[in-house]
Amino acid sequence: MNQIQTNNIAKSYGQTEVLRQISLSINSGEFVAVLGPSGCGKTTLLRCLAGFERLDSGKIDIGGQTVSGPKRHLLPENRGIGVVFQNYALWPHMSVTQNVAYGLKISGVPKKERKARVAHVLDLVELGPQANRRPSDLSGGQRQRVALARCLAMESRVVLLDEPLANLDVHLRGALEEEFAAFHARTGATMFYITHDQSEALALADRVAVMDRGRILQFDKPEALFRRPSTETVAGFIGEGRVLEAEDIRPLGGGFASAIVLGQPVKLRCNLDQDARAHAKISFHPGDLHMIADAAPDGICANVTRATYRGAYLRANVMAGPSGAVPLSVDIAAPASLTSGQQVKLALNDGWVIPTTHPTCNHI
Numbered sequence: 244m245n246q247i248q249t250n251n252i253a254k255s256y257g258q259t260e261v262l263r264q265i266s267l268s269i270n271s272g273e274f275v276a277v278l279g280p281s282g283c284g285k286t287t288l289l290r291c292l293a294g295f296e297r298l299d300s301g302k303i304d305i306g307g308q309t310v311s312g313p314k315r316h317l318l319p320e321n322r323g324i325g326v327v328f329q330n331y332a333l334w335p336h337m338s339v340t341q342n343v344a345y346g347l348k349i350s351g352v353p354k355k356e357r358k359a360r361v362a363h364v365l366d367l368v369e370l371g372p373q374a375n376r377r378p379s380d381l382s383g384g385q386r387q388r389v390a391l392a393r394c395l396a397m398e399s400r401v402v403l404l405d406e407p408l409a410n411l412d413v414h415l416r417g418a419l420e421e422e423f424a425a426f427h428a429r430t431g432a433t434m435f436y437i438t439h440d441q442s443e444a445l446a447l448a449d450r451v452a453v454m455d456r457g458r459i460l461q462f463d464k465p466e467a468l469f470r471r472p473s474t475e476t477v478a479g480f481i482g483e484g485r486v487l488e489a490e491d492i493r494p495l496g497g498g499f500a501s502a503i504v505l506g507q508p509v510k511l512r513c514n515l516d517q518d519a520r521a522h523a524k525i526s527f528h529p530g531d532l533h534m535i536a537d538a539a540p541d542g543i544c545a546n547v548t549r550a551t552y553r554g555a556y557l558r559a560n561v562m563a564g565p566s567g568a569v570p571l572s573v574d575i576a577a578p579a580s581l582t583s584g585q586q587v588k589l590a591l592n593d594g595w596v597i598p599t600t601h602p603t604c605n606h607i
């Protein structure tokens with residue numbers, strides 16, 4: 244069943260179109276991340292779902308009920324959703340217990356049940372010992388867990404999270420990523436998670452909606468975004484994707500095609516209905532390029548401009564191709580040694596022909 248359904252929703256502030264005809268179907272219990280550059284409209288989309296903003300047009304259904312539409316706008320508190328903000332939005336004058344209990348109190352949950360539910364959820368997020376502290380006496384991660392506990396206590400079936408890890412250090416981000424995944428597994432809630440950090444999105448989400456300038460470009464599983472991006476923008480945005488022009492694309496059947504890339508014949512993956520073309524854009528990742536023997540008869544000639552140690556591998560920046568003018572990155576398994584100015588030969592072992600005509604992915 245669809246837990247969240249948006250139909251052609253649009254929102255402008257003055258002359259600025261911030262959301263353009265966004266249609267998304269999110270399944271019950273799904274963990275969806277919305278990924279996109281700053282200013283693309285992620286927070287506005289979340290605020291529309293939460294009911295903090297009215298739509299200009301379109302419709303939002305949550306749990307089968309229309310919550311925003313042409314003649315309808317359900318208030319945030321009546322939507323049955325939990326919201327976790329970047330700044331946690333905790334009451335500074337209340338203790339952890341009071342913060343978590345507040346929503347239950349407003350909803351009229353009797354005192355005895357309230358107490359039991361708060362104690363239970365604080366236990367779940369391991370904040371029992373801090374129950375009487377004020378937010379100012381907690382770490383950033385602990386405050387975030389109070390915000391999560393509040394959603395748990397309200398038994399929200401839908402939880403909207405707006406960049407919840409943005410203010411935290413790397414160590415804490417890792418720990419809380421685990422926390423979100425555990426929270427999702429435990430509750431089965433539908434999660435709608437805004438971020439501009441792709442590693443967070445790819446690690447946590449069942450599906451990721453990639454957003455750019457108020458539109459959804461692609462809404463897909465992380466692996467599909469990485470391996471089969473539907474547009475150049477998605478390809479360039481995910482996993483250090485590199486987009487290059489290829490020539491003489493000839494379908495081989497079974498989702499493969501031959502092509503010429505940087506003057507060399509390569510085999511690429513493509514859509515089953517890929518047609519033969521003189522030119523197309525292809526995408527690949529640094530890990531798809533490999534160094535081959537200098538004496539190999541074929542291979543892409545490249546000149547190392549910089550090599551940086553990355554622990555398990557060496558990242559080489561090179562200028563490649565017949566003209567030596569195409570910048571690429573190659574990861575070479577350690578131990579390896581490369582120096583600036585060194586001539587190397589490369590092979591492209593995998594890549595994807597970006598579909599030339601793709602449906603406008605706003606109807607997904």
Ligand SMILES: Nc1ncnc2c1ncn2[C@@H]1O[C@H](COP(=O)(O)OP(=O)(O)OP(=O)(O)O)[C@@H](O)[C@H]1O
Pocket residue numbers: 256259261279280281282283284285286287288439
């Ligand atoms: N209340 C408002 N009034 C006018 N313009 C607004 C308002 N809220 C957002 N905007 C504009 O709408 C656009 C999208 O903003 P939004 O906060 O949704 O983007 P975002 O993708 O969440 O960005 P970030 O990742 O930086 O938070 C921006 O150009 C922003 O300046």
